Structures are given as C-alpha cells and as structure tokens.
Amino acid sequence: MDTSISQYTEEDLWGGGEQKPLKASYGKLMMWFFIVSDALTFSAFLASYGFSRFKFIETWPIADEVFTHVPFFHGNFPMIYVAFMTFVLIMSSVTMVLAVDAGHHMNKKKVVLYMLLTIIGGAIFVGSQAWEWATFIKGDYGALETKGGRILQFVNVETGERVALDAIALIDPSETETYHESSKGIWFESGEKPSTYSLDEVKSGFLANQALTIRTETINEDGEKTVLSRTEAIDKLNDAVRVVEGANLIRNEYGSRLFADFFFFITGFHGFHVFSGVAINVIIFFNVLIGTYEKRGHYEMIEKVGLYWHFVDLVWVFVFTFFYLV
Amino acid sequence: MAHEHKLSIFRGLVTFKNNQQKIWGVLLFLSLVTAVEVILGITKPAFLVQGTLMGTKLLNWIFIILTLVKAYYIAWDFMHLRDERSSLRRVVVWTPVFLIVYLITLLLFEANYVYEIFNTTFLTWDF
Structure with a gap:
C-alpha cells in the first residue's frame, strides 16, 4: 500500500470520508494545497515572461551576456555563479530531507544539525541573489538609448568585444549638468540623475x-x-537620446526593459520566498531546540516546513532554466 | 520503523539500502543534470542551436526536458510524493500541470500573433 503516515492516530487524519482517500494529516494536506496555488502563481509569472519574450523574440537580451560575473573574480564567466546558487539550494534541500528523516527516527540532535545546515544554505542563497541584483543594477559597460527606447551598445570594430563608456567618453570640462533636486524646483519634483558621462561626451568620443x-x-x-x-x-x-548605466525598472542597458522588469519581479518574488523559508526554518529550529516536537511525539512539523522548502527549490529549477539557460 | 519508504528510483533500476542513501543518490543525479545543463549552456554545441523544432531551438528543448526531469525527482523524492497515496499525488500534480499547460499554450500563441503584427503592419518601434 502507498502509505507514509502510519504514526498518526485516527484524530490526526483528515476526516475525508470513511476510506480517508488521501491518507494525509490536515496540516500536510493544507501545505500541499498552498504549494499548488503558489505553483500556479509562479507559473503565471513565468508564462507572462514567455509572452513578453516571444513578443520581442528578435531583440531579447542574451542571458549569457548579462550575467557574467562571479564575486572576487574578474573576467567573463557566464552562468558559473548561478550554477553555484542552484547547487547551494539543492544542497540545502538535501539537508532538509535528512532533517525530516532524522525526525522520523526521533533523533533530536540530528534534526538540529540538519536544520542548522539548511538555514545556512538558504542564507547563502539569499545573499548570492542580493549580490546578483546589485551587479545587475550597477551595470557593466553602459549603453545609449534611442528615442524609441532601443539600446545601442559599443563594440570594437576588429574584435567585436564590448567597450565600456569609460573608455569612450571625451570629458568636456565646460559641461556642467546639475542634478535637479526636489527641494530646489518650482514644482518640487526632482529631475533624472545625470549619468557619469553626458550624451555629448559619449558621442564626441565615439566619433573621434x-x-x-x-x-x-x-x-x-x-x-x-x-x-x-x-x-x-x-x-x-x-x-540616441540618453546614456544608460545599469538597469532598473525604467531603463536597462542590457536591452529590452521588460527583461529587467521580469528579472526583478520573478527572482525578487522567489528570493522573498527563500527569505520567508529561512525565517520559518529558524522558528522551527528553535522549536526543535526547546523540544516542542519531542513532547508532541512526532516531527511532522519538520516535514511540512520541508515541503515548503523543497517547493522553493523546485521553483528555482524553473527560474534557472527560463532566465539563464533558454 | 513506523515509516515506509520506497527505495527504488529509475523505475526500479536502482534500489537503495535506506532512505539516507536514496537522498544522497538523488542529490548526485540532480547535480549531474545541472552540470550537464551548465556545460551545454556554455558550449552551445552548433548542431543543437541550428534550426528550430516546434518554435524553438533543439537546445532549449533539451533544457526544458532536463528541468522537468529535475522537478520530477525533487517532487518525488525530496517532497516524498513517491511514498504518498496515488490519489494525493494526482491531486497535487495533475491540477497545476493541466492549468499551466493551458495557460502557456494560450499566452505563447498570443505572443506570436503580436510579434507578427509588429513585423507585418505599419507600425515601427525601432527608432
């Protein structure tokens, strides 16, 4: 028989008829239903990403050229860091299953150890994502934006390698663009922050x-x-009408603005899930330490939180594919 | 032991001695699949990126299939769906699968239509 929950007494089981068709406790079943609805939310996001991408299929940024950095190393390493992040998350999933397994054996010490490792893994992942965001926002080479919002990037004629704005712009000392602050304006609205180099400086540098x-x-x-x-x-x-450095919700030096919008939205939503997962794991970790589940007689709570944690891992597998690989 | 685990994966091809061993085995498999994905993503073999199959490159189909394989093992072994009743499995798997396939089909068809409108009508957006 398909059974995994023989340790529960009758009243723990969901009273779904005489046969108890699903043979799962109330809490576990509700966690599954939450996961199903959350999966639909994430797939709606990814499907709308697919929609926008197919709409602009000819001009969509190439992920390999966007995410090329690894902390503490210089150079061009597409995907290496995301692969590392994926591995960290899968690894923390593994320690979570081991915690669930230790819970089934009522081995408190091992549950504590594995929960701690899971929390550390989750924290590393969230930190990596923050770094990834910071790098993306800061930008790489810089670019120009046209009237129609298209992006023009600079490359070397011979090698085809990208060239940064620093290497192009001819600095014009007479140029004094000031940042219009809201406190000084008539309508109390602030202007756009000027870029490091003005459009004219980049243009004249390019022509020269x-x-x-x-x-x-x-x-x-x-x-x-x-x-x-x-x-x-x-x-x-x-x-060209302006210089673009880095990416935000309005401008994106890597190409289509929608790419940046979806990147922030989907990885942000996923990162928030990981963050809440870590928070829940910490709570459960302390509950294990003070012996809550020991007294309760079973570690089913670890299993329920584990389901959520694996789900976060599952979503990342899809985000990884559709943002970085495809 | 109160808990029963099904210890065979790959349709019974590999059977583990205990649950911990199975977990490590699945980790090994998932890491292997991820490594293959990353290597294919970096090298982009020419024969996989030339020509398209059903609207996208062959390489992209490989990525999607490998992703579904990974998702299967995460759900079946980490979320222990393998040990659950088949009724629970069907409830939580087929409901979203049906809805997601439906949604993706509609949206991608629509996006393709919009793309064609951009290209064939008197509308310019590259200026």
Whole structure:
C-alpha cells in the first residue's frame, strides 16, 4: 500500500470520508494545497515572461551576456555563479530531507544539525541573489538609448568585444549638468540623475575613435546581436537620446526593459520566498531546540516546513532554466 | 520503523539500502543534470542551436526536458510524493500541470500573433 503516515492516530487524519482517500494529516494536506496555488502563481509569472519574450523574440537580451560575473573574480564567466546558487539550494534541500528523516527516527540532535545546515544554505542563497541584483543594477559597460527606447551598445570594430563608456567618453570640462533636486524646483519634483558621462561626451568620443562601432538589440541568424558597420553606426548615433548605466525598472542597458522588469519581479518574488523559508526554518529550529516536537511525539512539523522548502527549490529549477539557460 | 519508504528510483533500476542513501543518490543525479545543463549552456554545441523544432531551438528543448526531469525527482523524492497515496499525488500534480499547460499554450500563441503584427503592419518601434 502507498502509505507514509502510519504514526498518526485516527484524530490526526483528515476526516475525508470513511476510506480517508488521501491518507494525509490536515496540516500536510493544507501545505500541499498552498504549494499548488503558489505553483500556479509562479507559473503565471513565468508564462507572462514567455509572452513578453516571444513578443520581442528578435531583440531579447542574451542571458549569457548579462550575467557574467562571479564575486572576487574578474573576467567573463557566464552562468558559473548561478550554477553555484542552484547547487547551494539543492544542497540545502538535501539537508532538509535528512532533517525530516532524522525526525522520523526521533533523533533530536540530528534534526538540529540538519536544520542548522539548511538555514545556512538558504542564507547563502539569499545573499548570492542580493549580490546578483546589485551587479545587475550597477551595470557593466553602459549603453545609449534611442528615442524609441532601443539600446545601442559599443563594440570594437576588429574584435567585436564590448567597450565600456569609460573608455569612450571625451570629458568636456565646460559641461556642467546639475542634478535637479526636489527641494530646489518650482514644482518640487526632482529631475533624472545625470549619468557619469553626458550624451555629448559619449558621442564626441565615439566619433573621434575609429575603432568603435555600435551593436543593436536585433539578434541575427547566428543567434548573436547585430553589429553595425562604422558608417551605419555614425548614422544610428543620431537616434540616441540618453546614456544608460545599469538597469532598473525604467531603463536597462542590457536591452529590452521588460527583461529587467521580469528579472526583478520573478527572482525578487522567489528570493522573498527563500527569505520567508529561512525565517520559518529558524522558528522551527528553535522549536526543535526547546523540544516542542519531542513532547508532541512526532516531527511532522519538520516535514511540512520541508515541503515548503523543497517547493522553493523546485521553483528555482524553473527560474534557472527560463532566465539563464533558454 | 513506523515509516515506509520506497527505495527504488529509475523505475526500479536502482534500489537503495535506506532512505539516507536514496537522498544522497538523488542529490548526485540532480547535480549531474545541472552540470550537464551548465556545460551545454556554455558550449552551445552548433548542431543543437541550428534550426528550430516546434518554435524553438533543439537546445532549449533539451533544457526544458532536463528541468522537468529535475522537478520530477525533487517532487518525488525530496517532497516524498513517491511514498504518498496515488490519489494525493494526482491531486497535487495533475491540477497545476493541466492549468499551466493551458495557460502557456494560450499566452505563447498570443505572443506570436503580436510579434507578427509588429513585423507585418505599419507600425515601427525601432527608432
């Protein structure tokens, strides 16, 4: 028979008819139903991400070019850090199952150890995600935005490598753009923060340097971004209206703004789940320490919290695929 | 022992001695699948990215299938659906699967339509 819960007495089981069709306790069943509804929420987010991506299939940013950093290392390492994060989360899932298993054997010491490891794993993951966000927001090379909101990035004519704004802009000392603060304005509204280099400084720097050209958002047949010829690029430069550094909800130097919006929204929502998972794990950890479940006679609570924790891992597997791989 | 665990995975191909061993075995398998995904993602073998199958590259289909494989083992072994009643399993698996497939199908068709409108009508957005 399919049975995993013979340790419960009759009154612990959900009274769903004489046969008890699901043979699960009330708490566990409700956790499962919560997970089902939460899974639908996440899949709605990912499906709408897919919608926007298919809508702009030709111009969507390439994830390998966006997430290339690893803390404490310089250079271009696409996906390595996310793979590490995935591994940390799977690992903390494993320690959670081990905690559940130790709970079944009523082994308090082992439950404490494994719960602690799970909490540490979760904390590492949330920290990594915060770092990932910070890197994404800060930006990499910088770019120009056109009237239509398209992004123009700079590359070397010969090598095709990206070139940062620092290496392009010719600084004009006479230029004094000031930040319009709300306290000084007539209508008490603050202006946009000026970028490190003004549009004119970048433009004049680009015209002076023959080795530079522009890369547009459009993806060509080889699956790479289209690189314009030098003359096309000079022509295209006239469309630029502002300098973009980094990404936020309104502007995104990596390409389509929707990419940044969905990145913040979906990984943010997932990160919040991990954060609440860690918080719940901490509460349960202290409950184990003071012997709550020992007195209760079973460690089913660990199992219920474990279900939530694995669900967070499950969602990450999908986020990883659809944000970083596909 | 009060608890019964089904200790076979891969349709009985591998049977573990106890539950802890099964957990480590599943971890090994999941890490392996993730490693394959990352390696394919970095190298992008040419024969997998040329040409499309049902609207996307072959490589993307491999990623999606490997993801579903991982999801299966997380749900079945970590969330111990394998040890639950089949009725509970069906309730929590088939309900979202049906709704998600439905939603994705509708949205992707719609997105494709919008994409075509952008490309074939007198509408410019690249300026």
